[in-house]
Amino acid sequence: MTRRMMKTSTALPIVKNKTLNKRLVKKHLLIKDINDIKRISARNESRNWDFRSFLKMQDGDRTDEIVKPIYEFVVANISCRECGNCCRKAQPQLTDSDIRELALKLDVTISEIHEKYVEPDEFNDLRLKGLPCVFLQGNECEVYDCRPTDCKDYPHIHKQEFTTRLMGIIENASICPIVFNVFEELKIKMKYR
Ligand code: SF4
Numbered sequence: 001m002t003r004r005m006m007k008t009s010t011a012l013p014i015v016k017n018k019t020l021n022k023r024l025v026k027k028h029l030l031i032k033d034i035n036d037i038k039r040i041s042a043r044n045e046s047r048n049w050d051f052r053s054f055l056k057m058q059d060g061d062r063t064d065e066i067v068k069p070i071y072e073f074v075v076a077n078i079s080c081r082e083c084g085n086c087c088r089k090a091q092p093q094l095t096d097s098d099i100r101e102l103a104l105k106l107d108v109t110i111s112e113i114h115e116k117y118v119e120p121d122e123f124n125d126l127r128l129k130g131l132p133c134v135f136l137q138g139n140e141c142e143v144y145d146c147r148p149t150d151c152k153d154y155p156h157i158h159k160q161e162f163t164t165r166l167m168g169i170i171e172n173a174s175i176c177p178i179v180f181n182v183f184e185e186l187k188i189k190m191k192y193r
């Protein structure tokens with residue numbers, strides 16, 4: 001599984017998309033409890049794959065336009081600082097630059113970072129060693145300001161070409177409340193039954 005993660009601030013403003021806000025907030029449609037998310041994702045598994053096939057037949061640019069405000073609303077209303085679930089479930093990939101940043105932050109040598117915190121995956125890409133992540137304290141990242149790029153980018157919903165990443169999005173929907181809620185709202189917006 002590709003490991004991507006991103007921490008968002010609790011201080012993000014509520015997006016001024018009144019129609020969307022009203023419907024989601026009024027109907028309490030944002031689901032944040034990770035146990036509920038796991039349960040619903042398991043129940044929806046085959047429907048999610050069918051929805052993927054449906055999305056693959058849609059215009060990708062139009063889908064990006066629909067996803068954008070949904071994502072902005074969801075990310076502004078779900079606090080990564082109250083979650084941290086991705087840091088418990090998947091290991092971020094590391095670039096040389098990530099490793100240098102961590103060495104600077106922790107005031108140790110690059111060799112020490114490799115020895116203590118890095119391991120290769122099955123494709124020989126370098127990843128942070130161990131789960132949950134050694135830098136996770138409660139739900140907070142203790143190296144937040146120099147967390148790996150993979151962590152900053154997660155869960156990738158802000159990027160264009162949503163429909164080219166649907167396998168990862170479906171995988172991440174059972175891990176990440178942001179992905180889960182964007183995906184569920186997208187079904188409603190696209191009138192997918
Ligand atoms: S480095 Fe920080 S953001 Fe990345 S997995 Fe570890 S705790 Fe999470």
Ligand code: SF4
Binds near residue numbers: 081084155
């Ligand atoms: S799983 Fe999603 S909501 Fe939770 S900390 Fe990671 S990116 Fe944020």
